Amino acid sequence: GTSRKMSFGFNGKMNGVEGKTPFLIGVSGGTASGKSTVCKRIMEKLGQVDKDHTERQVVCISQDSFYRDLTPAEKLKAEKGQYNFDHPDAFNNDLILQTLRDILAGRKCEIPAYDYRTNSLIKDKVTTIYPADVVLFEGILVFYFPNIRDLFHMKLFVDTDSDTRLARRVPRDINERGRDLDYVLNQYMNFVKPAFEEFCLPTKKFADVIIPRGADNTVAIDLIVQHIRDFLSNRCRVVVEPESPISRSDETL
Numbered sequence: 442g443t444s445r446k447m448s449f450g451f452n453g454k455m456n457g458v459e460g461k462t463p464f465l466i467g468v469s470g471g472t473a474s475g476k477s478t479v480c481k482r483i484m485e486k487l488g489q490v491d492k493d494h495t496e497r498q499v500v501c502i503s504q505d506s507f508y509r510d511l512t513p514a515e516k517l518k519a520e521k522g523q524y525n526f527d528h529p530d531a532f533n534n535d536l537i538l539q540t541l542r543d544i545l546a547g548r549k550c551e552i553p554a555y556d557y558r559t560n561s562l563i564k565d566k567v568t569t570i571y572p573a574d575v576v577l578f579e580g581i582l583v584f585y586f587p588n589i590r591d592l593f594h595m596k597l598f599v600d601t602d603s604d605t606r607l608a609r610r611v612p613r614d615i616n617e618r619g620r621d622l623d624y625v626l627n628q629y630m631n632f633v634k635p636a637f638e639e640f641c642l643p644t645k646k647f648a649d650v651i652i653p654r655g656a657d658n659t660v661a662i663d664l665i666v667q668h669i670r671d672f673l674s675n676r677c678r679v680v681v682e683p684e685s686p687i688s689r690s691d692e693t694l
């Protein structure tokens with residue numbers, strides 16, 4: 442019979458866990474729009490929290506883990522709030538592309554860890570991402586480059602008012618990212634807001650689903666979760682059906 446812990450993966454039975462292709466979802470939206478919370482809600486509704494990687498079928502990765510390490514000169518600029526962290530080139534886009542390709546190929550991969558307080562990658566710290574059935578990739582510019590954008594099976598855009606976003610960003614940066622009010626507001630006016638309008642907002646048109654108000658929008662999140670569940674159970678059926686005759690013939694041997 443089919444075990445309860447079976448993998449939903451397309452090739453899960455044939456190639457083992459390493460070979461499966463996950464359903465890849467991109468989640469974009471402006472800063473502090475609630476992208477991470479939307480991802481968290483999706484994972485909660487799918488019953489994914491508090492499970493370890495051997496059971497977990499949904500994982501979430503942040504584009505922020507892929508910030509480029511800064512040169513000493515850039516670091517000085519960043520400390521003065523004069524570095525543009527909202528420009529597409531601030532990210533290591535080659536590594537993003539390679540990582541998403543690895544994920545799609547069902548390969549285990551390692552994600553760098555980033556520290557906003559020091560504006561730098563944390564040395565010797567990586568997070569291992571194991572093959573999963575659904576992978577969420579969230580960030581302000583995940584739909585900017587066509588070669589990255591084209592990898593997603595589903596694209597979500599979290600559309601939250603800019604004043605709401607600013608009202609969330611100010612206390613977050615002060616409390617969690619070690620900045621002062623002047624720094625946060627200057628960075629917002631000089632870089633965050635113009636870059637949002639130039640690079641992030643124009644990518645809204647590529648989204649399959651636009652989520653107004655973000656994580657408060659339980660109707661939208663429920664619809665998306667239902668779509669993911671349908672996908673998982675269809676996949677399950679694809680794997681299970683050809684398996685039965687094989688296991689039956691095994692028994693007769």
Ligand code: CTP
Pocket residue numbers: 470471472473474475476477478503505508526527556557559560561579580581633
């Ligand atoms: N950023 C920063 N300093 C750094 C690196 C990034 O201030 N050293 C800021 C950038 O200005 C960018 C933001 O981090 O605007 C990107 O993170 P954001 O999307 O705001 O965070 P999430 O938690 O992913 O978003 P959400 O609140 O939507 O979940």
